[in-house]
Amino acid sequence: MARVPVADLIRMHRLPGVPGRAALVLARWRHPSDRALARRRRPPARARQPSLSPAPQPRPWLSAFGLVAVVLVGAWLGLLIVGDVRVPVGPMNTTMTLRPSLSGGTKINVSPLGALELNSHVAPVRLDVNVDQLDPVRSQALVDHPERISGLQDEVVQDVEHGTFDLAVRSCVAVVAGATALGLAVYRRPRRALAAGGLALALLAASGATAYATWNPKSVLEPKFSGLLSSAPSLVGNARSIVTEFDVYQKELARLVTNVTKLYDVTSTLPAYSPDPTTIRVLHVSDIHLNPASWKIIDSLVEQYKVNVIVDSGDTMDHGTAAENGFLDPIKDLGVPYVWVRGNHDSTVTQAYLKRMKNVHVLDDGSAETIAGLRFAGIGDPQFTPDRSVAPGGDAAEQLAGARLASALRDQRAKGTPVDVAIAHEPSAARGTDGEVPLVLCGHLHHEGTEILKYGTRLRMEGSTGGSGLRAVEHQYPAPIEASILYFDRDNHRLQAWDEIKLGGLGQTTAEVSRHLPEENRPGATPSPSAPSPSSPSSP
16 A cells, blocks of 8 residues: 655645545554654644743833832932032031922921921922031131121022032932942843933932922021921021011121130130049039030030039920920930939920930939939929919929928938938029038029028029020120039038139130139138038038
8 A cells, every 4th residue: 555645644634625534544544654753743742732821911110110119219328328418608517418308398407406497499309408517717717807797698608509519419429320229239231220320310300400490589588497496586586587687687696606616615725623533523504594505515524624423403494395305415425424403494394304314313302312422312493484474483382392302301311321412493492401411502593602501501503504595695795604613522522612614605705713612621710510411410
């Protein structure tokens, strides 16, 4: 029988005149060699199986969304790492930064006073300006040449323009570099990385154009204050009055700007006393009233006099609000224990904030602690009068507080732990401890003084270590900045001497340090028998 090639059979199967079944029947009668050849030519089983699943369809919107996310994250990281510039603006050193924002605007941070927000533009970026510090050289130039104050406004404008240009250039580089680097890390393809960098540059350019189109130069007339700066309008007037009465504001601004540098200069040259190593040195401060320069002064005194402990007799704050709490943070860096009692401008919110600091010892209701070798006891002011809307309780409340403190002092002596130093804010309360303690410290009246009470207790009243703080420009003659260094004998815990330190207030550069000795420590004197001793009962 004649053999029919397999290829011919397949063609016959495909011919319209030959039924498919007949072709299959013929294929069964083909020669074995033809069947083997057909098996060799048969495609693999996997290739012969039809595909049952549809081919995946591309999703361009998902890819675009991913690219935009990479661009935004990369641009933000670039701005965080290298997107800021340090710019001198007038006598101040500042740091300018662009940050992503939904509303735009400008935020000026003046640590630790708070922030000033301006509705300067509407764009997805915000300009942050941080005032870092006052430059001593440029500030001293203003002191030496007051005529430069008249041109200070133009100088500040030029400095801001220069800083803004540098910030724009640096931000472009930071945004493009950040987006490109992240795109390369995510996609691992140079073309996609370059596309991410280009898109970042386009977004930044669009944001800049939007900010320029919506720029509002009058926004400075309607600022929003936060933190301690919320008190700024009551200090120097609101922004509109500053514009209309710029000559008056200019003088006050010059005094405020130069005062901090002057204070730093005089405190750095104060003569330091070198007492006997067995002497305990206590720095007494009071009525800081939110003056940020006080912390630098206190830090300088701690370093120069090798202070063992600081006593603050209250009115550290001005209104006692939670917004003011950040002002207290430098206390943690003073490096010595800080004993504190509440003043009439300090709230329980202030007290709770200070209690959380490790080096702060808050004394209230006659509580006592031994710190740096001395036994202290104190009571907070019973009144809270941050402004004139609160009616003070008068001397009756203060005298009651003094009586409670005196009772606590008697209890301590009965326990065998007599108190060396009592602390109250009001002199009226401090006088209630007469006869119960050798020394009582107070403040409140913003001037220093020393008084021997009827039963021998020495009352030492401190002035304002903040130069009356935010109220320094309210009067014709600003209050001086005052503090004291108290020297105690390490063996008997008695006061040996004290130094009164007085610095000139706003616009003044005077510094005075005067040494005082108790009467019993003066040459040829004998100890006063009426002075109460912490180790013996006192007169009733």
